[in-house]
Amino acid sequence: MDTALVIKNGRIFSGLVLFLYVLGHLINHSFGIVSIELLDKSRIIFNYIWRNPIGTILLYSSFLIHILINLISIFQMKTLKLPFRKWVQILLGIIIPWFLIIHIVFTGYAHHFEGIEDTYSSVIVGSWVAPPDIWGIKGGYYYIAMLLVVWVHGIIGIHYLCSHRSWYKRNRASINSFFMIIPTLSLLGFFLAGKEALTISNFNKDYLVQELTKSGYLVKSLDQSEMWQPAINLQIFADKLELNYLIALVIILLIVSANMYFVRINKKIKIFFPGGRTIPVSRGYSVLDASREGNIPHASSCGGKGRCTTCRVKILSELTNIPKPNEVEKQVIDRLGFESNIRLACQLRPLSDIKVLPLVPSKIMENKSSYIMRSFGFENNLQGKETEIVIMFIDLRGFTKLSEQKLPYDVIHILNEYFRISGEAIEKNYGRVDKYIGDGVMAIFDSNNDNKLNCKNALIAAKQISKDMKKFNELSKDEFVEELKFGLGIHIGNSIVGLIGHGQSISETAVGDTVNTASRLEQLTKELKCELIISERVANLASLDKTQFNINKVEIRGRNQKLDILTLSRGFQLAI
Numbered sequence: 001m002d003t004a005l006v007i008k009n010g011r012i013f014s015g016l017v018l019f020l021y022v023l024g025h026l027i028n029h030s031f032g033i034v035s036i037e038l039l040d041k042s043r044i045i046f047n048y049i050w051r052n053p054i055g056t057i058l059l060y061s062s063f064l065i066h067i068l069i070n071l072i073s074i075f076q077m078k079t080l081k082l083p084f085r086k087w088v089q090i091l092l093g094i095i096i097p098w099f100l101i102i103h104i105v106f107t108g109y110a111h112h113f114e115g116i117e118d119t120y121s122s123v124i125v126g127s128w129v130a131p132p133d134i135w136g137i138k139g140g141y142y143y144i145a146m147l148l149v150v151w152v153h154g155i156i157g158i159h160y161l162c163s164h165r166s167w168y169k170r171n172r173a174s175i176n177s178f179f180m181i182i183p184t185l186s187l188l189g190f191f192l193a194g195k196e197a198l199t200i201s202n203f204n205k206d207y208l209v210q211e212l213t214k215s216g217y218l219v220k221s222l223d224q225s226e227m228w229q230p231a232i233n234l235q236i237f238a239d240k241l242e243l244n245y246l247i248a249l250v251i252i253l254l255i256v257s258a259n260m261y262f263v264r265i266n267k268k269i270k271i272f273f274p275g276g277r278t279i280p281v282s283r284g285y286s287v288l289d290a291s292r293e294g295n296i297p298h299a300s301s302c303g304g305k306g307r308c309t310t311c312r313v314k315i316l317s318e319l320t321n322i323p324k325p326n327e328v329e330k331q332v333i334d335r336l337g338f339e340s341n342i343r344l345a346c347q348l349r350p351l352s353d354i355k356v357l358p359l360v361p362s363k364i365m366e367n368k369s370s371y372i373m374r375s376f377g378f379e380n381n382l383q384g385k386e387t388e389i390v391i392m393f394i395d396l397r398g399f400t401k402l403s404e405q406k407l408p409y410d411v412i413h414i415l416n417e418y419f420r421i422s423g424e425a426i427e428k429n430y431g432r433v434d435k436y437i438g439d440g441v442m443a444i445f446d447s448n449n450d451n452k453l454n455c456k457n458a459l460i461a462a463k464q465i466s467k468d469m470k471k472f473n474e475l476s477k478d479e480f481v482e483e484l485k486f487g488l489g490i491h492i493g494n495s496i497v498g499l500i501g502h503g504q505s506i507s508e509t510a511v512g513d514t515v516n517t518a519s520r521l522e523q524l525t526k527e528l529k530c531e532l533i534i535s536e537r538v539a540n541l542a543s544l545d546k547t548q549f550n551i552n553k554v555e556i557r558g559r560n561q562k563l564d565i566l567t568l569s570r571g572f573q574l575a576i
């Protein structure tokens with residue numbers, strides 16, 4: 001089986017299991033806002049899921065798999081020049097197991113192997129009331145730090161897993177609120193439960209001993225050291241595990257450093273980038289590693305996990321010596337129908353010299369202050385982001401002939417009227433004119449998170465343009481021999497949106513297959529003798545009645561499959 005695919009799926013599966021566990025755990029904490037008693041009662045459901053044999057095996061195996069995969073990715077590191085977010089992920093992946101050891105020993109391990117009943121009452125009282133030097137868990141603040149670190153790691157993982165999905169983009173605001181609300185309620189519950197425990201222990205000096213004895217962390221004895229023995233044993237065991245973990249970590253880091261050194265002195269392959277940049281690397285480097293090593297800006301939204309395709313490159317050398325795609329890459333290639341010379345830079349590990357051309361625009365402008373934000377993809381337009389948007393193309397018909405017959409003044413007047421009509425309709429319906437190309441207009445409709453609305457807006461704008469152009473023709477019928485005609489195409493799909501240009505002429509625009517297809521639909525209006533052509537998906541998203549259209553299938557250059565299109569002879573007839 002393909003290792004890359006096993007790692008990818010293992011990471012996703014184990015990460016999701018752990019995220020669900022942590023989510024349930026944090027929700028459980030929030031009951032502490034009411035009382036410690038309710039905390040313990042609500043935990044019954046949580047325990048029912050995770051403390052049965054299947055839940056326990058699933059949880060601990062996911063935990064181990066996740067650690068193992070993190071170690072593998074550390075082993076695979078070829079360069080220290082990684083994006084900030086990658087460092088955050090790696091460091092959190094190292095810190096979290098160390099943080100969790102003591103918690104796991106005093107709860108899961110204590111329960112399964114020492115017969116201790118780790119109730120919320122005992123853990124809360126242990127964390128907030130017991131002196132930190134005799135109670136193994138190092139106080140409530142330790143828990144808070146642990147909770148935040150684990151949650152941040154989890155939401156980074158979920159963000160990179162889902163950030164390319166349209167449902168995630170559409171619901172980003174609600175998802176962000178969810179990411180904030182859960183830890184806030186959880187911390188509040190944990191704090192208030194701690195406050196309750198401190199209040200009780202002020203009145204009842206034996207509260208701590210009573211709760212811990214009830215759970216089994218203490219034994220009944222008049223001798224103090226004997227009484228605390230079960231907790232002390234757990235502490236000693238946790239200390240040992242922590243020490244072993246640190247030793248293992250040091251060994252791993254030494255091996256990784258040695259590996260990196262060996263790789264550095266053994267650079268036998270050259271990777272050629274545009275602009276004459278050549279990066280020597282050794283075997284095992286991915287093309288993305290080489291870009292990072294050479295400080296060459298290279299888009300990689302998912303951090304090199306083969307999910308986003310923004311790192312894709314065109315191979316400009318012979319394809320015969322290029323290694324075949326691994327399973328992760330193959331899945332992407334099959335899904336998106338890449339040509340054989342288009343490959344994912346994060347997955348392709350060349351065995352000989354290779355010349356590549358990165359295809360997605362990367363950092364056009366450097367801005368140190370926003371490095372961290374960009375690193376997490378919050379400022380994608382600087383690097384170029386791939387997103388699903390609605391594109392409209394409009395073009396006048398027979399304009400060349402008209403401009404030959406008319407005075408330059410008239411030509412400019414007609415053009416400006418047509419641009420006014422289209423511009424007003426586009427802007428009124430929350431679109432934006434991206435550019436004027438001669439007598440053509442390209443517009444983008446992406447103001448709404450919901451693409452159903454963007455499609456609807458584009459269609460309303462199209463209808464409006466058609467209506468206003470009809471009016472314009474009626475008013476000026478004495479001036480022109482022929483009616484001023486136009487064609488309009490609308491398509492939706494993934495596009496790369498980013499700042500493109502140079503110097504003062506940098507502006508945000510969209511490029512890619514969707515733009516080409518929308519333009520092609522507009523051109524087809526000539527051949528099919530109609531005013532409006534939309535792709536079927538636009539009609540579906542806008543919930544249009546398709547019986548009003550003629551339905552057709554057309555070939556579009558660059559696409560593997562024919563495209564279903566809907567045509568309408570006049571745009572103003574459109575029923576929305």
Ligand code: FES
Pocket residue numbers: 299300301302303304305306307308309310311312344345346347
């Ligand atoms: S970086 Fe996302 S697929 Fe390569």
